[in-house]
Amino acid sequence: MNKALPFYQVGHWPTLLSAFLYFDVSFMVWVLFGALGNHVAAEFGLDPAQKGLMTAVPLLGGSLLRLLFGYSTDRLGAKWTACLGMAATLLPLLAGWLWVDSLPKLYLVGLLLGVAGASFAAALPLASRWYPAEHQGLALGIAGAGNSGTLLATFFAPRLAETLGWRAVFGLATIPIALVAAVLVTCAKEAPGRGTGPKRANFTAVLKQQDTYWFSLFYGVTFGGFVGLASFLAIFLHDQYGVAKVRAGDLVTLCVFAGSFLRPVGGWLADRWGGFRMLTLLYVGIVALALEVAAAHSLATAVTLLFLLMACLGLGNGSVFELVPLRYREDVGVATGILGAAGGLGGFLLPMLLGSLKQALGSYAAGFVAFSGLAGAALLGVTLVGRPGLRPVRAAAGPAVSLPLEETEVI
Numbered sequence: 390m391n392k393a394l395p396f397y398q399v400g401h402w403p404t405l406l407s408a409f410l411y412f413d414v415s416f417m418v419w420v421l422f423g424a425l426g427n428h429v430a431a432e433f434g435l436d437p438a439q440k441g442l443m444t445a446v447p448l449l450g451g452s453l454l455r456l457l458f459g460y461s462t463d464r465l466g467a468k469w470t471a472c473l474g475m476a477a478t479l480l481p482l483l484a485g486w487l488w489v490d491s492l493p494k495l496y497l498v499g500l501l502l503g504v505a506g507a508s509f510a511a512a513l514p515l516a517s518r519w520y521p522a523e524h525q526g527l528a529l530g531i532a533g534a535g536n537s538g539t540l541l542a543t544f545f546a547p548r549l550a551e552t553l554g555w556r557a558v559f560g561l562a563t564i565p566i567a568l569v570a571a572v573l574v575t576c577a578k579e580a581p582g583r584g585t586g587p588k589r590a591n592f593t594a595v596l597k598q599q600d601t602y603w604f605s606l607f608y609g610v611t612f613g614g615f616v617g618l619a620s621f622l623a624i625f626l627h628d629q630y631g632v633a634k635v636r637a638g639d640l641v642t643l644c645v646f647a648g649s650f651l652r653p654v655g656g657w658l659a660d661r662w663g664g665f666r667m668l669t670l671l672y673v674g675i676v677a678l679a680l681e682v683a684a685a686h687s688l689a690t691a692v693t694l695l696f697l698l699m700a701c702l703g704l705g706n707g708s709v710f711e712l713v714p715l716r717y718r719e720d721v722g723v724a725t726g727i728l729g730a731a732g733g734l735g736g737f738l739l740p741m742l743l744g745s746l747k748q749a750l751g752s753y754a755a756g757f758v759a760f761s762g763l764a765g766a767a768l769l770g771v772t773l774v775g776r777p778g779l780r781p782v783r784a785a786a787g788p789a790v791s792l793p794l795e796e797t798e799v800i
Contacts, residue, residue: 399519399520399521399524401519401578401580403576403577403578404515404516404519404576404577404578404580405516405519405528405531405532406572406576407515407572407573407576407577408471408512408513408515408516408532408535408577409512409516409531409532409534409535410535410569410572410573411471411474411475411508411511411512411515411535411569411573412508412509412512412513412532412533412535412536412538413534413535413536413537413538413541413569414538414541414565414566414569415474415475415478415505415506415508415512415535415538415566416505416506416508416535416536416537416538416539416542417538417539417541417542417562417565418478418482418502418505418538418542418562418566419447419448419451419502419503419505419506419508419538419616420447420538420539420542420543420616420619420620421447421485421502421542421546421558421559421562422443422444422446422447422499422502422620423444423542423543423619423620423621423622423623423624423740424539424542424543424546424547424623424638424641425546425547425550425555425558426440426443426444426620426621426623426624427547427623427624427627427634427637428547428550428551428555428634429443429495429555430443430624432555433492433495436748437628437744437745437747437748438744438745438747438748439492439744440621440624440740440744441621441740441741441742441743441744441745441747442496442740442741442744443495443496443499444620444621444624444740444744445617445620445736445737445738445739445740445741445744446496446499446500446503446737447499447500447502447503447505447506447620448503448506448613448616448617448620448733448734448736448737448740449500449503449733449734449737450499450500450501450502450503450504450506451502451503451504451505451506451507451509451729451733451736452503452506452729452730452731452732452733452734452736452737453503453730453733454503454504454506454507455506455507455509455510455726455727455729455730455733456510456592456726456727456730457507457726458470458474458507458508458509458510458511458726458729459510459723459724459725459726459727459729459730460592460723460726461473461511462510462511462514462515462725462726463514463720463723466579467511467512467514467515467518467579468511468515468573468577468578468579470510470511471508471511471512471515471573471577472570472573472574474504474505474507474508474511475508475566475569475570475573476570477504478502478504478505478566479563479566479567480501480504481498481499481501481502481504481505482559482560482562482563482566483559483560483563484497484498484501484559485498485502485556485559486556486557486559486560486563487556487560489556503733506616506733507729508535509533509725509729509732509733510725510726510729512532512533512535513529513532513533513710513725514725515532515577515579516528516529516531516532517529517532517714518579518580519580522714522715523660524660527653527656527657527660528656529656529707529710529711529713529714530652530653530654530655530656530657530707530710530711531653531656533652533653533656533706533707533710534649534650534652534653536615536616536648536649536652536703536706537645537646537649537650539616539619539645539649540642540645540646540649541565543619543623543638543639543641543642543645544638544639544642546558546638547623547634547635547637547638548635548638549561550634551634551635592723592727594720595717595720595723595724595727596727600716600774601724601727601728603770603773603774604709604712604713604716604724604728604731604774605727605728605730605731606731606763606766606767606770607668607705607709607767607770607771608706608709608710608728608729608731608732608735609731609732609734609735609763609767610672610675610702610705610735610763610764610767611671611675611702611705611706611708611709611732611767612702612706612709612729612732612733612735612736613731613732613733613734613735613736613737613738613739614675614698614702614735614736614739614760614764615648615699615702615703615706615736616732616733616736617735617736617737617738617739617740618644618695618698618699618702618739619641619644619645619648619699620736620740621739621740621743621744622637622640622641622644622695623637623638623641624637625743625753626640626641626688626691626692628747628753629691629753630688630691632688640692643692643696644692644695644696644698644699645699647696647697647699647700647703648699648700648702648703648706649703650703651700651703651704651707652703652704652706652707653707654703654704654707655667655671655703655704655705655706655707655708655711656707656708656710656711657707658704658707658708659707659708659711659712660711664708664709664711664712665712665771665774665775666775667704667705667708667711668705668708668709668767668771668775669768669771669772669775671701671704671705671708672705672764672765672767672768672771673768674697674698674701675698675701675702675705675761675764676761676764676765676768678694678697678698678701679698679757679758679760679761679764680757680758680761681694682694682695682698682757683753683754683755683756683757683758683761684754709728713725713728735763739756739760742756742759742760743756743757744756746759
């Protein structure tokens with residue numbers, strides 16, 4: 390049986406690679422406004438609240454569209470949902486390049502960029518369905534490490550904007566989208582007997598389960614925190630510490646690196662130690678680090694703390710999604726869409742909090758304190774949902790059953 394085989398002998402690596410690349414370039418596009426935020430804000434003369442809204446709107450669009458992508462993944466299949474998503478991503482890129490000349494148009498393009506953020510709901514099931522339960526954390530971690538596309542945006546976009554203008558960056562982004570779309574069509578395959586036709590999964594059944602709301606909070610903090618900070622940190626460093634635009638992008642790249650490439654490690658560790666055990670430790674770290682960032686006075690201290698905070702968030706992303714295929718066996722596409730929407734919503738709220746509280750109070754500290762409070766609520770949820778004997782887990786067929794934590798983590 391495949392369950393006895395090591396990771397490299399199971400699954401379908403061209404599909405896993407395709408899922409990673411699709412998520413990678415989509416994530417790059419999704420956070421372009423964050424990477425270019427200081428350039429765009431300078432042209433339009435945005436105040437802190439408007440800066441927060443500008444960087445948050447694409448995250449809201451991704452949150453809303455992930456529900457649709459999750460449903461489509463179970464109905465049409467993950468591969469073709471991903472192909473449609475890549476084609477749709479070209480539209481806001483072209484609009485950002487050739488059309489934006491006012492603030493309302495800027496916000497509209499940002500909302501449409503959400504289609505790139507919705508890639509999550511197709512990329513992860515595309516990879517997940519090829520792998521048995523004991524390899525889910527690593528497989529989803531590798532595919533989910535596509536959030537490293539943020540690195541491409543934060544490192545290259547400010548440099549290109551300095552010489553070519555920020556609009557040209559949107560035009561250039563169409564090139565990797567087209568190339569990866571060709572790889573996806575050519576190399577990716579649906580897992581045998583999975584994702585190719587109507588499924589029993591439906592949003593109502595998943596939404597009726599109490600665990601769905603806890604998992605939404607878990608992912609809203611880890612992924613929402615990661616993408617929200619990745620989108621807003623360049624503005625934060627520029628406004629708070631007077632860092633130059635390109636250097637701010639470099640420092641954000643450093644911080645994002647920690648979160649992006651530790652996501653597979655989080656999945657791998659969760660496979661071995663248990664997702665709930667990992668999340669307990671990580672949420673404690675997130676609470677403490679967010680509070681320390683709020684009190685940081687020097688740039689060096691702030692960047693060090695942010696690096697560690699993003700590392701915890703990246704590990705948490707992998708840990709949460711080690712649990713999802715175990716909890717939602719037959720409804721993984723819909724569950725991925727719902728939880729991904731929660732993550733996008735968390736990402737939307739964080740820049741809004743940071744920008745609005747800066748506008749009202751003159752400091753970003755209150756925003757980081759609020760984020761710490763949300764992480765504390767997630768920590769409480771982990772202690773409740775992860776208690777042995779109390780966590781319901783969906784069997785391969787039939788209604789949810791209750792199993793001890795130690796059993797469910799090795800299904």
